[in-house]
Amino acid sequence: MAFHSTSNDTIFALSSAAGRAGVALVRVSGDRAGDVIDVLSARRPEARVAVLRKLVDPQTGGLIDHGLVLWFPGPASFTGEDLAEFQVHGGRAVAAALLRVLGRVEGCRLAEPGEFSMRAFENGKIDLSQAEGLADLIDAETETQRVQALRQAGGVLFRLTERWRAKLIEAMALVEAAIDFSDEVDVAEGAVGQAEERVRELGDEIGSHLNDDHRGEILREGFQVVLAGAPNVGKSSLLNVLARRDVAIVSSEAGTTRDVIEVRLDLEGLPVVVSDTAGLREASGDVEREGMRRTLARAQDADLVIRVVDGSEGAAGVDIPSVGSSGEQIVLVNKSDLIGEAGGNDAVGDIRVSAKTGEGIAELIKIVALVARRKTGTREDTVITRSRHRSQLASCHQYLLAFLGKTSDVELRAEDLRLASDALGRISGRIDPEDVLDEVFGRFCIGK
Ligand code: GDP
16 A cells, blocks of 8 residues: 555544444544534534434434544644544444445545554644654553653654754754855854854754664564573473463473564563574574574574573583673573472572472563663653664764864755755655655554
8 A cells, every 4th residue: 555645535444443342433534524424413513522413324214323423623633634533332233334334425435554644644733753653652562662652642753853953954044154155254154163063062962862772662662582592491481481371382392492482571561572582502404593593683683682591400511502692691590490409500690490380480570670671761851762763863963973074165064964954854754755654654553
């Protein structure tokens, strides 16, 4: 599906989740939204006042349901267009009947995924970063994700980029003045000096946001934990204990976990993704080799690698797997319940647990949550939540530095500022949004 320009169609969709529920919400947006209310319920309610109405199929005169009707004349609506909402009983057949009737209204059609939000964007109700915030809010699984998404949807990044752009435009005007007054050296140099001062401040501010340890992205995507270790040390068992449900196949046969299995956990409001990977050992076959490749790749990008060893093997036999990773690493000794029998292996490891008895698991969760909290923090000023924001902001920063690095050729320096400003404009979607619109809105569900 490709969005390019808004069609004149009036669109409708079930905006609440599909399936059986107490209430279902159907939204209609576009020029014909008001007519749709007239057609179904005979009397259009006052703007933004919920009224209970009989909803009638105009073709048969039959009652569809009793429901609440809301009328939001544009532009004071979510999409900026005329918008109607129907809250009906949440049975599948009720919603289906209502959608069927709407589909028969001339000029109305079912909305594409994200099309309501897309229209809100096109009508200037929200910018692209706010639309992303809305998508994140819908996807938010934990408390910290909700808070971050809400800030983004509320326009934190949008307002910041607008403020930066305004400052950049001031600097650009000063540079233009320097070009215009190039005959008057004092005036020109003064103007360039003032522009440099503003650009320097801006560069520092943007630089400090870029230097945020990727907190926003980690929070949005989940803190990545990888369990690494030789086959049979108990990685799958640990994952199962953590997830408190059977997600990985626990087997005493070596090398059965060849793929990456992950569970998403909510640790004290932080999203944590734990993955169990293929055992690290000499590969005996292609499949296993591929599994190991994935393990190492996962560990490389992980925020935390838990290197698991088998505590029952005795200190001498312990082989702590070494993995390259940009994240933190801890060594975990599993099978603590067997340590007594086999002579013990308490010399190594940061933590000792038993996936079998549950001993030490609470402490393990505490450690993971602690590291996750340290890495994601609750820094109020985190604004970068996606690589899309980071790459544009980094590009803006580069152009600001390029401007500051040059001393002559004021025309070229003006171009640096223009490119820096374009990069900021891409974050909010002011500049060439086309290439990113599908990416942003196509991920929404229908009805949003
Ligand atoms: P993986 O290959 O590292 O994923 O290891 P598994 O989770 O498949 O476990 C290998 C074997 O060790 C299985 O028979 C498990 O039941 C057993 N096991 C795992 N954790 C413990 C533990 O803490 N104590 C004991 N006694 N056995 C364990």
